[in-house]
Amino acid sequence: MNLESISTISWISLMQDQLGTSSWRIALFGLSLIYGLIILPTGAVMSYLERKLRADFHARIGPSRAGHAGIFQPLADTLKLLQKEKYSRSTWTEMLWIGFYTMAFYSIVAVMPLGSIALLVNTDMSAFLPFWAALVLAFGTMVFGLSQDSVPGWFGGVRVAAQALAGAFPAIVAILCVGLQAGGFSWSSMAAVQGASPFSWTVANPFELIAFFAFVGGGMILLGIPPLDTGLSMPDIHGGVISSLYGKRYSLFRFSRFYGFFLWSVIAVTMFLGAWILPFGLSEILRLQERFILLGSLELLWILLKTVLLMLVVSSVAQVVPRGRVDHVTDFSWKVLSPFSLLALIGYTVWIGLRTFL
Amino acid sequence: MFKPTLECLNADVTTWEIGPYYSALPGPMKLKLRLDGEIIISGQVETGFLHRGLEKAFELNSWNSSIIYADHLDSEGAVFGELAVCLAAEEIAGISPPPRAQAIRLILSELTRISCHLNYAVKIGRAVGSETFTHYVLRDREKLLDLFELLTGARFSLSFLRFGGVKADVTEGFIERVIETCDLLRVRLKEYNDLLTFNQVFLKRTSGVGQISKEQVMRWGITGPNARASGVSFDIRKTHPYSEFEKVDFHVPVSNSKGTHGGDAHDRFLIRLLEIEQSLEMLKVFADKIPSGPFLETKSGSDFKVPRGEGWIRIESSRGFLGCYLMSDGGLSPSRVQFRTPTSSNLLVIPEVVVGLKIEDLPLVLASLDLNIAEADR
Numbered sequence: 262m263n264l265e266s267i268s269t270i271s272w273i274s275l276m277q278d279q280l281g282t283s284s285w286r287i288a289l290f291g292l293s294l295i296y297g298l299i300i301l302p303t304g305a306v307m308s309y310l311e312r313k314l315r316a317d318f319h320a321r322i323g324p325s326r327a328g329h330a331g332i333f334q335p336l337a338d339t340l341k342l343l344q345k346e347k348y349s350r351s352t353w354t355e356m357l358w359i360g361f362y363t364m365a366f367y368s369i370v371a372v373m374p375l376g377s378i379a380l381l382v383n384t385d386m387s388a389f390l391p392f393w394a395a396l397v398l399a400f401g402t403m404v405f406g407l408s409q410d411s412v413p414g415w416f417g418g419v420r421v422a423a424q425a426l427a428g429a430f431p432a433i434v435a436i437l438c439v440g441l442q443a444g445g446f447s448w449s450s451m452a453a454v455q456g457a458s459p460f461s462w463t464v465a466n467p468f469e470l471i472a473f474f475a476f477v478g479g480g481m482i483l484l485g486i487p488p489l490d491t492g493l494s495m496p497d498i499h500g501g502v503i504s505s506l507y508g509k510r511y512s513l514f515r516f517s518r519f520y521g522f523f524l525w526s527v528i529a530v531t532m533f534l535g536a537w538i539l540p541f542g543l544s545e546i547l548r549l550q551e552r553f554i555l556l557g558s559l560e561l562l563w564i565l566l567k568t569v570l571l572m573l574v575v576s577s578v579a580q581v582v583p584r585g586r587v588d589h590v591t592d593f594s595w596k597v598l599s600p601f602s603l604l605a606l607i608g609y610t611v612w613i614g615l616r617t618f619l
Numbered sequence: 620m621f622k623p624t625l626e627c628l629n630a631d632v633t634t635w636e637i638g639p640y641y642s643a644l645p646g647p648m649k650l651k652l653r654l655d656g657e658i659i660i661s662g663q664v665e666t667g668f669l670h671r672g673l674e675k676a677f678e679l680n681s682w683n684s685s686i687i688y689a690d691h692l693d694s695e696g697a698v699f700g701e702l703a704v705c706l707a708a709e710e711i712a713g714i715s716p717p718p719r720a721q722a723i724r725l726i727l728s729e730l731t732r733i734s735c736h737l738n739y740a741v742k743i744g745r746a747v748g749s750e751t752f753t754h755y756v757l758r759d760r761e762k763l764l765d766l767f768e769l770l771t772g773a774r775f776s777l778s779f780l781r782f783g784g785v786k787a788d789v790t791e792g793f794i795e796r797v798i799e800t801c802d803l804l805r806v807r808l809k810e811y812n813d814l815l816t817f818n819q820v821f822l823k824r825t826s827g828v829g830q831i832s833k834e835q836v837m838r839w840g841i842t843g844p845n846a847r848a849s850g851v852s853f854d855i856r857k858t859h860p861y862s863e864f865e866k867v868d869f870h871v872p873v874s875n876s877k878g879t880h881g882g883d884a885h886d887r888f889l890i891r892l893l894e895i896e897q898s899l900e901m902l903k904v905f906a907d908k909i910p911s912g913p914f915l916e917t918k919s920g921s922d923f924k925v926p927r928g929e930g931w932i933r934i935e936s937s938r939g940f941l942g943c944y945l946m947s948d949g950g951l952s953p954s955r956v957q958f959r960t961p962t963s964s965n966l967l968v969i970p971e972v973v974v975g976l977k978i979e980d981l982p983l984v985l986a987s988l989d990l991n992i993a994e995a996d997r
Contacts, residue, residue: 319754412635416657416978488748488820491979583820584748586979 291381295370303565304519305335310569311576318580338512345508354408361401362517365394373527374448376537376564377544378557388436388446391528392429395483398521399425402485402493406502417502420491420587427591428482431598435476438606439463439532441613452536457544464533468609473533475602477575480525482594484518487579491587493518526568526575534571537564631655639668643982645742646992650969654978662973664966669996677956682708682782682923685953690776692958693994695738698724698731699936700994701780703943703958706861708782710930711947714917718910720784721863726797726905727770727779728862728934729898733804734763735937736844736891736898742986743888744815747824752815759807762800769793782923784915797906801899808896816889825885829972829984832882840964843939845988848874848890849882855935862934869901884987924951938962938989962995 277284309324309332316323324331372382372390382390399421406418436446442463443451455462464473480486485493493503506514530536537560538544547556585593638649647668653661673692677685685704692700702724709716716724737760744753764774770793771779771786779786815821836846846853854871856864872893874886927949933942942959965988976984 315750318751320758321754412633412654580751581814582749583744583752583815583818583824585820586824586977588977589820589823 288381291379292370295373295375295379295381299375299561299565300370300520300523303523303569304516307519307523307569307572308335308338310573314573314576315580318577342508342512352408354404358401358405358408359513361397361404362513365398365401365517365520373524374452374531374536374564375527376557376560377449377452378553379561380448383447383449385445385447387448388440388451388528388532389433391524392433394524395480395521396425396429398517399483399485401517402502409502414502417493421485421493421502423587423591424482424485424489424491424594427594428479428484430479431475431594431602432479432483434599434602434606435472435479436532438469438472438602438609441606441609442466442469448531448536451532452538455535455538457535457538457540457542459535462533462535466609466612468605468612469533471601471605472609473529475598475605476533477525477529477571478598479594479602480529481575482590482598484521484525486518486522486525486575488582488584489590489593491584491590522572522575523568526571527564530564530567530571534567537561539563632660639665643985645985645990647996648966648990648992650981652973652978652981657978659973659976659978659981662970664969666966666992667996669992671997673997674956674958677704677953679952681921681952682925683919683921685956686780686782687776687778690778691993692960692997693936693938693991694775695991696731696735696937697775697777698727698780699934699941700958701778702728702862703932703934703941704945704956705780705782706934707930707932707943707945708925708947708953710932711928711945712782712925714783716784717913717916718863719788719912720914720916722905722909723770723785723789723914724780724862725864725867726902726909727767727777727785729902729905730763730766730797732937733895733898733902734760734767736895737763739891739937739986739989740811740888742989743825743884743983746983746986747815747821749815749821752811755807755810755814759804762803766793766796766800769796781915782919782925783917784913786915788914789909794906794909797902801903801906804895805899808892811892816892822885824980824983825883825888825987827883828980829884829887829976829987830882831968831972835968835971836882839967841939841961841968842964843935843937843961844890844894845887845939845961845965847872848886850874853940855933855940859933861932867901867904869897872897884983887987887989922951924949925953929955933959936961938965938991938994958994958997960991960994960997962989962991965990966995 277287280287312334313323313331324334327333327337370381372387372394374380374383374387403418403422403425406414406416406421408414409418439451440446443454445451451463459465463469481489485491503511503514539547539559543559544556547553547559633654635652635654636649637652638644639647644650649665649668651663651665652659671691673688676688680688685708686701689700689704690697708714737756740756741753741760744750744756767777768774769790771777773779831841831845831849833849833851835841836849836851841849842853842855850873852871852873855861856867856869857871872890874882874890925947927947929944929946931942931944933940935941939961940959941961944955944957944959945953946955948954969985969988972984972988973981
């Protein structure tokens, strides 16, 4: 597959040509569209699917009241949470926390790879930008925990920070591993080295497979995704930051955590699981026919489908594994994931070297 | 000479007072912890917040009412309180329940033991954040509550035992349902082991956590599964048999873990699963051989009296040694009732067992001790 055939065509320039308006307006419009039409609905769908999946595991029915088969339950939950809290004066620490979260949100949308057409940022360092977002998210959570003025809050805040540091290392090494294969860290170059068939995905290489597990595991630790979410646990005697959250703050927090999980899964799919490349050569056919809107839509649906499946697999694991203690989680990251990610990096480097010189 | 306190010298030491009403505690109690970072360096327990004057209530009500009050000693294992009071009164009055009543009592008490142990497993599952396991166990426990309902008409607070027997005969289909449930639970036990008991994360969370040594068991009078998890082979059903337990052939599971992990939270969990298995065996044998005959010697009316005297009875509840001292002056109500509850002993070990724990393990250790504040405070 040649690089040119799937190189990205900025949707901003496409729309600028058609509408003849300034790029910042189109970017703003695009961001709103991504939020309103992709992330929010995906969040609702994932919340519903996750609850149904969890209910299946527990031998329960799950959401069943709001709409047919409880399909509107996420909407009902959001409305309930938004109505729960009366207006109260925020402290400066809370405002700081919300500020961090907002920053993380926007940066996440800006770097999210949702197809060759819907790419907003595709620089040579694109793959590292989510780290910034995830670390900002973790920092925001830590500040929030420390601002709670309670022992559980402090513990939770410090644990989130410890987990973020521990999880970031194997994940970043895993990205280096993919970058070696792709010859760069832009989303388009990472997608370019993959095909539609699972055998041509990055993860098909044994070293990259190790890197994939290190990336997903590291991300789960970094973002506190269950069952590695000890810093965020609900019972406050454990020392979790969300034990005192309710109402609007709780819905904002849940939403941000979904964002983190979603972003990480999209990136994992982009880097390891064939990105947005459509099966049966559809990507190339549609590109040659210059049917960019259809191409963008299909790529978006395809990558979202793979992302949701990956998220459901991770959620399934969370249903059967007990929650680890924070030091067990960080130990797992430093003592298992990190050495394996380094092994993948070194192994892949040697592999490339042998392939080059032999 | 001025002696600075530890807090003055060590700025890392913080004090955290939890309770008395706190969702993560096993009941109304106060924990005063001193923490060095996340490590607990000392802990004190304060109880008494759930004192209801239960033992005094016995003295103010009729003999028949005392069975209902005995239910409230431990709402999860109501039968054990009832059985202790009935046996003590029967000892004073020299009443001997018919064999069929003894068998029904035994079946009910073993079913209650399983139910309590399953409830224990739920608490442990919750403490380690294993929601799926919790639901599995709760689903199976419902089957036991159904059995209670089928036999007694109530799921909790059964109020089924009577002086000299039981309130009613076994209902139609009850024995078949008991055997069916035993078969099902035997399969489920394997599932629990697959899902949690030998899960690596669970093992890491529970192994070596909250250890209780044999010496501590002896010093604080810890009994029941907690003692047997520490390697102390003591079971009232064997040492001082009651209700025809002497006729039952069963073995008492005792942990043989030694070294750094002996008597830890995992041992306490595992021993209860083994006890469930053992109770299932006993139930199967008893359900097949339930003798025919009357289920109550004589019906006791509101004017029921126990002759002057005193009785001391010990039984093996799901938590351990439950003792009941009963005194009668020959009147319409008991003149003195006092219980010796296993939770009272289990509470005593907390200040020792929490030292060196990480705060994150505290809910797990408290859950693993199987505390019931209601029976301790009475």
